[in-house]
Amino acid sequence: MKFRYLGNSGLKISEITYGNWLTHGSQVENDTATACVHAALDVGITTFDTADVYANTVAEEVLGEALKGQRRESLEIFTKVYWPTGPKGHNDCGLSRKHIMESAHGSLRRLGTDYVDLYQAHRFDVETPLEETMQAFGDLVRQGKALYIGVSEWTAEQIRAGQELATQMGFRIISSQPQYSMLWRVIEPEVVPTCQELGISQIVWSPMAQGVLSGKYKPGAPLPAGSRATDEKGGADFVRRFLDREGLVERVQDLRPIADELGISMAQMAIAWVLQNDNVAAALVGASRPEQIIENVKASDVTIPAELMTRIDEVLGDVVVRDPSLTRSPAGRPSLTRSPAGRPA
Numbered sequence: 439m440k441f442r443y444l445g446n447s448g449l450k451i452s453e454i455t456y457g458n459w460l461t462h463g464s465q466v467e468n469d470t471a472t473a474c475v476h477a478a479l480d481v482g483i484t485t486f487d488t489a490d491v492y493a494n495t496v497a498e499e500v501l502g503e504a505l506k507g508q509r510r511e512s513l514e515i516f517t518k519v520y521w522p523t524g525p526k527g528h529n530d531c532g533l534s535r536k537h538i539m540e541s542a543h544g545s546l547r548r549l550g551t552d553y554v555d556l557y558q559a560h561r562f563d564v565e566t567p568l569e570e571t572m573q574a575f576g577d578l579v580r581q582g583k584a585l586y587i588g589v590s591e592w593t594a595e596q597i598r599a600g601q602e603l604a605t606q607m608g609f610r611i612i613s614s615q616p617q618y619s620m621l622w623r624v625i626e627p628e629v630v631p632t633c634q635e636l637g638i639s640q641i642v643w644s645p646m647a648q649g650v651l652s653g654k655y656k657p658g659a660p661l662p663a664g665s666r667a668t669d670e671k672g673g674a675d676f677v678r679r680f681l682d683r684e685g686l687v688e689r690v691q692d693l694r695p696i697a698d699e700l701g702i703s704m705a706q707m708a709i710a711w712v713l714q715n716d717n718v719a720a721a722l723v724g725a726s727r728p729e730q731i732i733e734n735v736k737a738s739d740v741t742i743p744a745e746l747m748t749r750i751d752e753v754l755g756d757v758v759v760r761d762p763s764l765t766r767s768p769a770g771r772p773s774l775t776r777s778p779a780g781r782p783a
Contacts, residue, residue: 439452439453439454439481439482439483439484439735439738440452440453440738440739441453441484442639442719442720443639443719444556444586444612444613444639444641444719444720445610445611445612445613445633445637445638445639445719446610446612446637446638447586447610447612447637449514449555449556449585449586449612451484451485451514451641451719451720452482452483452484452485452514452720453713453719453720453721453738454483454709454720454721454723454734454735454737454738455483455485455486455487455516455641455720455721455722455723456474456475456478456483456485456486456487456722456723456724456725456731457486457487457488457643457722457723457724458471458486458487458488458492458497458500458501458724459488459489459492459497459643459722459724468500468503470726470727470728471500471501471504472500472503472504473728474725474726474727474728474730474731475501475504475505476504476728477725477728477729477731477732478725478731478735479508481731481732481735482735483731483735484512484513484514485513485514485516485720486501486505486513486514486515486516487516487517487615487641487722488501488515488516488517488518488549489517489518489519489521489558489560490517490518490519490521490523490541490544490545490548491518491520491521491522491523491560494523494524495523495524495544495548498517498545498548498549499548501515501549502548502549502550502551503550505549505550506550510551513555514555514556515549515551515554515555515556516554516555516556516557516558516588516641517545517549517554517556517557517558518557518558518559518560518590518615519533519537519538519541519542519545519557519558519559519560520532520533520559520560520561520563521560521561521772522771522772523541523544531771531772532563532565532566532771533559533562533563533566533570533571533574534563534566534570534571534574535570535571535573535574538571538574538575538578539574539577539578542554542557542578542583542584543583546583552582552583553582553583553584553585554583554584554585555585555586556584556585556586556587556588556612556613557575557578557583557584557586557587557588558587558588558589558590558613558615559571559575559587559588559589559590559592559600560590560591561590561591561592561767561768562589562591562592562593562596562767563767563771564767564768564769564770565770565771568599568600568603569603571600572600572603572604572607573607575587575604575609576604576607576608576609579609580608586610586612586613587604587609587610587611587612588611588612588613588614588615588641589611589613589614589615590614590615590616591615591616591617591765591766591767592614592629592765592767593628593629593762593765593766593767594628594629594631594632594633594762594765596767597611597614597629597632597633597636597638598632598636601636601638610637611636611638612637612638612639613638613639613640613641613719614629614633614638614639614640614641615640615641615642615643615722616629616640616642616643616765617642617643617644618640618642618643618644618645618712618715618718619642619644619645619646619647619651619708619711619712620647620651620693620708620711620712620750620754620758621647621650621651621680621686621690621754621757621758621759622644622647622758622759623758623759623760624759624760624761624762624763624764624765625640625762625765626760626762627760627762628762628765629762629765630715630717633717634716634717639717639718639719639720640715640717640718640719641718641719641720641722642712642718642720642721642722643722644676644722645708645709645711645712645721645722645723646705646708646709646723647680647708648676648677648680649677650677650680650681650686650687650690651690651693651704651705651707651708652703652704652705652708653690653691653693653694653697653704653705655681655687655690656687656691657687657688657691683757685757686757689753689754689755689757690704690754692753693707693750693753693754696746696749696750696753699746700740700742700746702736702737702740703733705733705734705737706733706734706736706737706740707737707740707742708737709721709723709734709737710737710740710741710742711742711747711750713737713738713740714741714742714747721737723735
């Protein structure tokens with residue numbers, strides 16, 4: 439396993455990071471989830487990413503149990519705050535001081551730790567003053583409950599504003615967690631240059647485009663049984679945005695000769711591709727079976743030559759999504775009824 443610095447900080451993380459969105463507490467049984475975490479540890483992964491909203495807090499509990507007995511100082515544990523949790527009441531969402539503080543303490547309890555290495559704003563909260571949000575994060579840092587602060591799916595403008603306030607308050611944002619893959623490149627025009635300027639790294643989710651870049655989905659063929667595209671608990675919704683695009687599955691299949699030339703699987707090539715970006719510190723990889731982790735971690739040793747990177751671009755062509763406006767946060771907190779004027783009723 440290789441390690442990279444996270445932003446302009448002294449923190450090193452494993453460039454393949456284990457994420458438990460859509461799996462722990464939802465798609466897989468707890469015993470299997472624990473086996474996946476242990477497989478990740480066995481292959482050298484030290485960084486684990488979760489969020490309080492995953493399976494409505496259950497994913498944090500499962501991860502905490504799976505990591506019991508491990509040397510805490512040898513791990514990097516990340517979680518997030520923003521989305522509704524618990525009974526989803528009027529203050530059970532967003533980035534208010536109340537929700538951040540209560541969520542942080544809940545996450546620490548479920549994870550079985552006194553601190554998280556990285557605490558991330560899961561989205562930008564348009565209804566809370568940014569000063570209030572950053573002050574709460576700063577207090578958690580000073581209390582030692584969060585060592586570092588990050589954001590997820592913030593626009594370049596939001597990241598810049600957040601970093602300015604954080605700096606004034608005596609800490610720094612060191613990471614951004616966006617969706618990024620060969621097929622989804624919306625961060626490249628604005629977010630990546632801004633983050634490079636401000637000393638922020640990307641921790642990218644869905645590097646395999648919800649499994650589409652593994653090549654498992656074939657033109658004209660039925661959806662594979664047990665695949666994410668057949669998961670009606672929520673996973674299928676994320677896959678359809680790719681599978682519904684005309685010609686996309688055919689283009690992905692045309693990448694197979696490139697993976698064969700590299701001597702790796704298509705999934706490994708997809709992960710290696712995002713790691714070629716200098717601003718990417720880690721690729722988030724989940725698993726529903728331990729063997730998936732064992733195979734995918736091999737991408738850490740792969741360098742794709744420049745000529746093959748060009749061929750990948752040529753093969754995919756116009757099925758790649760690049761519109762920077764698609765990096766955005768919700769228009770309002772999803773737990774609240776909205777008035778016609780756009781403010782909470």
